[in-house]
Amino acid sequence: MAVIVETENLLRTIVASLVAGVGVTVIFSVAIWGAARFADLNRDDRHLAAGAAATLAGLALAATLIAVAFGIVVMTRK
Amino acid sequence: MSSDVILVIVVGTALAFDFTNGFHDTANVVATSISTGAARPSVAIGIASLLNFAGAFISISVAATVAKDVVNADVVTPTVVFAGLIGAIAWNLITWSVGLPSSSSHALIGGVVGSAVAASGLDAVLADGLVGKVLIPALIAPILAFLVAGLAIGLVYRIVGRQRPGVVTRGFRFGQLISGGLLALAHGTNDAQKTMGVITLALVANGTLAAEANPPLWVIVSAATAIALGTYSGGWRIIRTTGTRIIKMDAAQGFSAQGAGAAVILASTHFGFPLSTTHVINGGVMGAGAGKRVSAVRWGVAGNIVVAWLLTLPAAAAIGALAYGLTRIFGTGALGPVLVTLMSLSLIVAIFARRSRAGAPVAVH
Numbered sequence: 001m002a003v004i005v006e007t008e009n010l011l012r013t014i015v016a017s018l019v020a021g022v023g024v025t026v027i028f029s030v031a032i033w034g035a036a037r038f039a040d041l042n043r044d045d046r047h048l049a050a051g052a053a054a055t056l057a058g059l060a061l062a063a064t065l066i067a068v069a070f071g072i073v074v075m076t077r078k
Numbered sequence: 079m080s081s082d083v084i085l086v087i088v089v090g091t092a093l094a095f096d097f098t099n100g101f102h103d104t105a106n107v108v109a110t111s112i113s114t115g116a117a118r119p120s121v122a123i124g125i126a127s128l129l130n131f132a133g134a135f136i137s138i139s140v141a142a143t144v145a146k147d148v149v150n151a152d153v154v155t156p157t158v159v160f161a162g163l164i165g166a167i168a169w170n171l172i173t174w175s176v177g178l179p180s181s182s183s184h185a186l187i188g189g190v191v192g193s194a195v196a197a198s199g200l201d202a203v204l205a206d207g208l209v210g211k212v213l214i215p216a217l218i219a220p221i222l223a224f225l226v227a228g229l230a231i232g233l234v235y236r237i238v239g240r241q242r243p244g245v246v247t248r249g250f251r252f253g254q255l256i257s258g259g260l261l262a263l264a265h266g267t268n269d270a271q272k273t274m275g276v277i278t279l280a281l282v283a284n285g286t287l288a289a290e291a292n293p294p295l296w297v298i299v300s301a302a303t304a305i306a307l308g309t310y311s312g313g314w315r316i317i318r319t320t321g322t323r324i325i326k327m328d329a330a331q332g333f334s335a336q337g338a339g340a341a342v343i344l345a346s347t348h349f350g351f352p353l354s355t356t357h358v359i360n361g362g363v364m365g366a367g368a369g370k371r372v373s374a375v376r377w378g379v380a381g382n383i384v385v386a387w388l389l390t391l392p393a394a395a396a397i398g399a400l401a402y403g404l405t406r407i408f409g410t411g412a413l414g415p416v417l418v419t420l421m422s423l424s425l426i427v428a429i430f431a432r433r434s435r436a437g438a439p440v441a442v443h
Contacts, residue, residue: 004212009349013215014222016348021226021341022233025334029237032249036241062255069262071341075267075348076136 024067031060081284083412084156084420086420088280091163093304096273098170099182100308103262103269106359107262107309110332116254125255126262126307127310133266139350140268141293146277147207150192151282151289153198158417159280159403161196164422165189165398172202173386175429180386181354185394187212190279192395193402215351219342220361227365228336234330235370250329257336264343265355266305272352273301326374338362357387 034057041050107130108122117125125426149158166189168180173180187208193201240244274293281287287294293301327335337357339362346353360380367375404421405414 007212009351010215010218013342013345013349016345017222017226017338017342018229020345021223021338022230024341025230025337026233026395028253028333029234029330032246032253033238033241035249036245039242039245045417047266058357064256068256069346071260072136072263075344 020067020071024064025065027060028064032056032063034058034060081156084160084415085280085284085286085377086407087412087415088156088160088163089277089300091160091167091419092273092277092280093300095163095167095170095182095186095276096270096301097308098167098174099186099269099273100127100305101311102170102174102182102308103355104309104311104312106356107265108258110327110335111254111361112259114251114254114327114329114332116121116258116329117250122258123310123312125259126265126426127306129259129262130266130270130309131302131306133263133268134270134274134298134305136263136267137347138227138271138274138292138298140271140347140352141275141278143207143211143350143352144187144228145205145282146290147211148187148194149194149279150198150202150204151279153202154194154279154283155197156280156284157200157405157410157415158168158193158197158402159190159276159283159400161169161193162186162190162398163276163400164418165192165394165396168397168401168425171396171426171429175391175432178382178386181216181356182269183272183352183354183356184216184387184390186276186393187352188391189393189398189401190276192398196399196402208265211351215346215353219346219351219353220357223338223342223358223361224365224368226341227334227362230331230338231331231334231366231369234334238330247329250333253310253333254256254329254336257333257340260340260344261336261359264340266302268343268347268353268355269348270301270305273304274298275352277301291404297419327363327366331370334369335359335362335366336363349350354387404429 017038035055037053038050041053104123104126107126108119110210111117111122112119141324163186166185169180169185169189170182191203191208274297277297278287278291278293282289282291336373340359340360364380365374405418408414408417
């Protein structure tokens with residue numbers, strides 16, 4: 001029984017690690033992509049597209065920070 | 079009276095172990111940030127120390143595992159815990175002196191298991207807990223970190239691969255301040271709890287605490303302080319191994335490696351698995367390297383580290399058993415632990431003197 005419980009917790013650990021580790025990295029990469037596109041588009045005077053890229057970067061950065069905060073809150077709630 | 083003296087020695091030794099744990103593991107926590115240029119060494123180590131301290135307060139699941147699920151608390155005495163700690167400290171210092179990032183956690187668990195077996199035979203070991211909560215997670219965690227970091231860096235390069243390198247590098251260096259901070263927090267929470275668990279085990283063995291009690295606040299605060307001070311004192315020799323000798327990293331790889339390490343350690347801590355943070359972080363570093371180019375990883379160096387990992391549990395167990403035997407030569411009172419402590423301090427001084435003669439840099443300012 002104890003082994004079954006540990007297996008379940010191990011699987012949860014694996015899933016949580018994959019979702020958090022890959023998910024947060026990908027979302028942050030989107031933020032950087034947005035920032036890089038903003039710089040390029042702004043330089044080309046395409047201000048509307050640059051604004052959209054900046055918005056995407058800001059949202060992705062906010063999502064990254066929220067995900068990190070959520071992870072810490074989950075840790076402290078047990 | 080004698081048992082109280084032993085308890086004081088055990089608590090002091092446990093905090094010394096915690097200090098060496100932080101000292102030994104500084105490199106794991108900060109190496110990627112330093113090697114990619116995301117933070118200056120003094121800044122990275124200062125932040126890591128503070129977050130190691132903070133991390134010690136966010137969970138006690140791992141402390142409960144170490145205190146209740148690895149060895150049978152009914153047969154454990156403060157002297158057994160003391161000898162286990164000596165085994166762990168000795169192995170930590172030996173591997174630190176030769177520059178190998180072995181696992182402080184496995185050294186601690188190996189030391190305690192070795193001394194418990196020396197004291198009471200194999201019945202002292204809770205096999206279900208040792209296998210289910212320590213050994214299996216120990217095997218899975220570094221592989222998981224490797225896969226998470228490898229998958230993450232593959233996706234990162236797909237997303238930002240065609241963008242200007244300057245913006246991308248600056249962005250990921252900024253991100254490393256977050257991922258490095260999370261990694262330090264994760265390290266603090268998992269590793270400081272092992273010391274809390276061991277002190278709790280000694281307090282229960284001494285009759286100071288009830289068997290099902292959680293670590294008292296003073297134990298949590300003192301463990302947090304010891305690991306933070308140890309981290310600040312830092313281990314430069316191992317930084318080189320983790321940060322640059324395994325792979326030469328860019329900032330995106332550093333971010334992926336640190337993110338993978340933090341995710342695996344925090345998730346495992348939540349479920350009470352006392353992981354080797356060293357294994358996990360090195361797994362993440364290798365995964366981030368292999369995700370870009372398999373040949374970028376210096377597998378020979380990685381292989382040496384794996385050998386150190388394999389040796390840690392049995393070697394610390396053997397030293398723990400030896401320390402228990404030495405302690406018992408002088409009876410069941412406080413004399414044995416006092417003499418073994420003095421011998422251990424002499425060993426530590428000798429190792430530091432050898433390092434000083436070798437001219438290795440130690441201090442961080």
